[in-house]
Structures are given as structure tokens and as C-alpha cells.
Amino acid sequence: MPRTELPLAQIADLLDVPADALRSLISERRPAGGDTTLVALTVAEAARRIGIGRTKLYEYVTSGEIASVKIGSLRRIPAEAVNEFLA
Secondary structure, three states: OOOOOOOHHHHHHHHOOOHHHHHHHHHHHOOOOOOOOOOEEOHHHHHHHHOOOHHHHHHHHHHOOOOOEEEOOEEEEEHHHHHHHHO
């Protein structure tokens, strides 16, 4: 499955911030040694990637605006669903 990169310049335009500033913020906030190859994210991880709070992400999950799956008692957000949601 090919990995889809988010269009950073487009996101910066939507947020009305310079692309360099957004790139810098992303590199500062990226945890050292964080696994960017995860296929399923926790709600907290997905919310952090989108830049919103967990409560808001749970609202999107409940309304069906962002896909999620239950694995046992755990709720996981597919990494592709985060990209689709932002697109």
C-alpha cells in the first residue's frame, strides 16, 4: 500500500501560516523515535496528527466523519482515515 504524503503547502494555506513555520512546528512536535509507519492509531495519536483534541476527534468518530475500528475494547483510527479526513 503506497503511503500518501499530506500536501504541507496546502495545509499551511488553509491554516493561513507560512509553510516554513508549519514545517518547523511539525519537526519540533514530532516525538523522537516516533513510529510514523503505524497503520492504526490511538485516538490521542490521531488527534495529535490532525491538531485537534481527543474529545473533538471522538465527536468525528461518533458522527462517522472519520473512520475507526474496534479491536477488542480498543478504538483505533486507520492512518489512511486521518489523511482522507484532512483531504
